[in-house]
Amino acid sequence: MATLSEENYLKAIFHLSRHDKTVVSTNAIAQKMETKASSATDMIKKLFEKGLIDYEKYKGVKLTENGRLAAVSVIRKHRLWELFLVDKLRFSWDEVHEVAEQLEHIKSKKLTRELDAFLEFPTEDPHGDPIPDANGNMPSSQKLLLAKVKQLQRCICVGVKDSTPKFLQYLDKHKIALGTEITVLSRESYDESMALKINNIQRTISKEVAHNLFVKIS
Amino acid sequence: MATLSEENYLKAIFHLSRHDKTVVSTNAIAQKMETKASSATDMIKKLFEKGLIDYEKYKGVKLTENGRLAAVSVIRKHRLWELFLVDKLRFSWDEVHEVAEQLEHIKSKKLTRELDAFLEFPTEDPHGDPIPDANGNMPSSQKLLLAKVKQLQRCICVGVKDSTPKFLQYLDKHKIALGTEITVLSRESYDESMALKINNIQRTISKEVAHNLFVKIS
DNA sequence: TTTAATATTTAGATAAGACTAAAAATTTAT
DNA sequence: ATAAATTTTTAGTCTTATCTAAATATTAAA
Ligand SMILES: [Mn+2]
Ligand SMILES: [Mn+2]
Ligand SMILES: [Mn+2]
Ligand SMILES: [Mn+2]
Numbered sequence: 077m078a079t080l081s082e083e084n085y086l087k088a089i090f091h092l093s094r095h096d097k098t099v100v101s102t103n104a105i106a107q108k109m110e111t112k113a114s115s116a117t118d119m120i121k122k123l124f125e126k127g128l129i130d131y132e133k134y135k136g137v138k139l140t141e142n143g144r145l146a147a148v149s150v151i152r153k154h155r156l157w158e159l160f161l162v163d164k165l166r167f168s169w170d171e172v173h174e175v176a177e178q179l180e181h182i183k184s185k186k187l188t189r190e191l192d193a194f195l196e197f198p199t200e201d202p203h204g205d206p207i208p209d210a211n212g213n214m215p216s217s218q219k220l221l222l223a224k225v226k227q228l229q230r231c232i233c234v235g236v237k238d239s240t241p242k243f244l245q246y247l248d249k250h251k252i253a254l255g256t257e258i259t260v261l262s263r264e265s266y267d268e269s270m271a272l273k274i275n276n277i278q279r280t281i282s283k284e285v286a287h288n289l290f291v292k293i294s
Numbered sequence: 295m296a297t298l299s300e301e302n303y304l305k306a307i308f309h310l311s312r313h314d315k316t317v318v319s320t321n322a323i324a325q326k327m328e329t330k331a332s333s334a335t336d337m338i339k340k341l342f343e344k345g346l347i348d349y350e351k352y353k354g355v356k357l358t359e360n361g362r363l364a365a366v367s368v369i370r371k372h373r374l375w376e377l378f379l380v381d382k383l384r385f386s387w388d389e390v391h392e393v394a395e396q397l398e399h400i401k402s403k404k405l406t407r408e409l410d411a412f413l414e415f416p417t418e419d420p421h422g423d424p425i426p427d428a429n430g431n432m433p434s435s436q437k438l439l440l441a442k443v444k445q446l447q448r449c450i451c452v453g454v455k456d457s458t459p460k461f462l463q464y465l466d467k468h469k470i471a472l473g474t475e476i477t478v479l480s481r482e483s484y485d486e487s488m489a490l491k492i493n494n495i496q497r498t499i500s501k502e503v504a505h506n507l508f509v510k511i512s
Numbered sequence: 513t514t515t516a517a518t519a520t521t522t523a524g525a526t527a528a529g530a531c532t533a534a535a536a537a538t539t540t541a542t
Numbered sequence: 543a544t545a546a547a548t549t550t551t552t553a554g555t556c557t558t559a560t561c562t563a564a565a566t567a568t569t570a571a572a
Contacts, residue, residue: 081529102550115530117551122528134537134550165408175402184393190383299559320520333560335521340558352520352567 078128080181083150085109085119086128089139090147099136145212149188152208154180155201156191162202163195169202170244203244204235204254204290222258223268223286225293230259235290243288251275258291296346298399301368303327303337304346307357308365317354363430367406370426372398373419374409380420381413387420388462421462422453422472422508440476441486441504443511448477453508461506469493476509 078086088108092100106116124131128143139147157179161167167175189210192198198207199215208214219234233256236243247253252274261271261278268283296304306326310318324334342349346361357365375397379385385393407428410416416425417433426432437452451474454461465471470492479489479496486501 079528103548111529112531113550114532114552118529161405161408165405165412167404167408171404175400175405178400178402179397182393182396184396186385186389187379187383187393190379190385194383297558321518329559330561331520332522332562336559 077183078126078146081119082123082126082128083146083181085116085123086139086143086147087150087154089129089137090144090151093139099138101136105137148208148212148214150180151214152210152212153182153188155205155207156188156195156198158201158203159195159198159207160191168244168248169239170241170248172202173239173241200235202254203239204233205239217292219290219292221287222260222270222281222289222291223283225260225291227260227262230257230294231291232257232294233289234292236288237290238288243285246285247289250279251277252289257294295401296344296364299337300341300344300346301364301399303334303341304357304361304365305368305372307347307355308362308369311357317356319354323355366426366430366432368398369432370428370430371400371406373423373425374406374413374416376419376421377413377416377425378409386462386466387457388459388466390420391457391459418453420472421457422451423457435510437508437510439505440478440488440499440507440509441501443478443509445478445480448475448512449509450475450512451507452510454506455508456506461503464503465507468497469495470507475512 085105088105089100092104092108102113102116102120105120106113109116120129120131120137123129123137123143128140128146130138130140154176157176158169158172161172161175162169192210200217201207204219206215206217217234221237222231222233225231233252233254235254236247252258256274259273261273263270268286269280270286271278271280273279303323306323307318310322310326320331320334320338323338324331327334338347338349338355341347341355341361346358346364348356348358372394375394376387376390379390379393380387410428419425422437424433424435435452439455440449440451443449451470451472453472454465470476474492477491479491481488486504487498488504489496489498491497
């Protein structure tokens with residue numbers, strides 16, 4: 077059974093190898109964990125000893141199947157708890173992450189199973205991120221960044237790439253939520269800002285915002 | 295802020311000083327924590343340094359007001375979570391303790407507050423134990439042990455003293471739950487066993503059982 | 513009131529997880 | 543191809559929480 081710290085490292089490695097599925101560097105892990113490379117090396121050795129990662133000195137790291145399952149299990153719990161907090165306990169989507177970081181480490185198969193049932197087997201968390209199932213399968217959605225959407229296309233907001241409170245609060249302030257319909261009016265080539273129609277109101281967003289909102293063409 | 299281990303020690307000290315409100319010995323703490331006296335001494339020093347207990351070498355230990363508040367806060371969370379698991383997640387009362395031992399350490403004022411509201415401000419956990427309020431006040435109930443009930447008295451089961459799975463499963467098996475009405479028919483002086491009428495069925499229980507069931511005279 | 517038994521504390525070790533500083537390997541630049 | 547820069551690992555230290563063994567204090571017995 078993995079310790080709390082080991083679980084956090086596994087999650088970090090999983091997220092780092094999500095897109096580019098190549099090996100993950102010690103430095104990348106250290107940076108994501110907000111720790112020093114030497115600490116990352118120490119932990120890498122432990123995870124290797126436990127058969128949770130493949131590792132060769134100086135060659136980087138890759139999750140084994142066991143490591144991937146452990147990581148996904150933690151992510152599953154994280155996202156179920158986030159949804160619980162929003163749907164049942166009146167948390168807003170910018171308040172849940174910190175608490176979920178603690179709750180994701182609670183060890184009880186039954187708890188996870190029953191929480192899943194209580195929430196009626198959800199497939200997405202409050203940020204639009206997919207919730208892995210009990211077997212470790214992660215539903216892959218075909219969402220794309222708002223920045224990629226063509227002019228005059230209509231789309232629906234389905235997720236956020238940046239889920240920091242700062243960004244989520246920005247979205248709240250400008251009445252952008254999951255499910256909100258967005259029409260791309262035009263794009264400014266100078267600064268990559270975009271003119272949008274949101275809820276029949278015209279608004280301009282920056283490149284930063286456009287690159288952190290996931291949408292689905294509708 | 296207290297660490298997980300410190301919180302567990304505070305809880306142990308609180309429970310040990312609950313009835314006899316005298317000082318608590320190092321050995322008693324070690325025994326309750328299932329650890330060695332030397333480890334208890336180490337922790338006692340830490341808790342003293344943090345102002346959570348009064349302590350004089352060889353003289354035992356007593357919670358300060360801050361220590362009591364910290365202990366009660368953990369107990370509050372423990373009992374709220376136990377109730378949540380039973381009322382919302384289909385756990386039975388003999389399955390909740392272990393998970394609650396983990397959940398009680400989650401740090402989030404809002405989480406505790408909202409969980410309390412979600413459960414509609416309960417006053418008792420699934421074992422009939424009182425749930426302290428947000429200010430650290432513990433409602434003291436006037437329950438007594440079934441062993442003390444006089445012949446031909448009618449009473450209602452309102453709590454358990456021993457809340458181990460073994461005992462709770464015994465009660466389940468014999469259809470004794472919180473709220474069950476019990477009439478004391480007679481007492482055997484030889485072994486202190488008692489003849490009871492429970493749900494109109496006559497049954498004999500041992501001294502051990504009689505000393506671990508709390509009732510209220512009805 | 514000495515002695516014996518028990519309880520408590522101290523001393524020294526260990527393991528997990530983190531750190532700094534320094535060494536070694538790899539990658540990039542000249 | 544060699545030197546410089548960067549990355550990664552190692553060596554040694556620190557903190558928390560635990561342990562065993564030994565020393566000290568307290569309590570009970572003779
Ligand atoms: Mn999160
Ligand atoms: Mn999320
Ligand atoms: Mn409990
Ligand atoms: Mn309880």
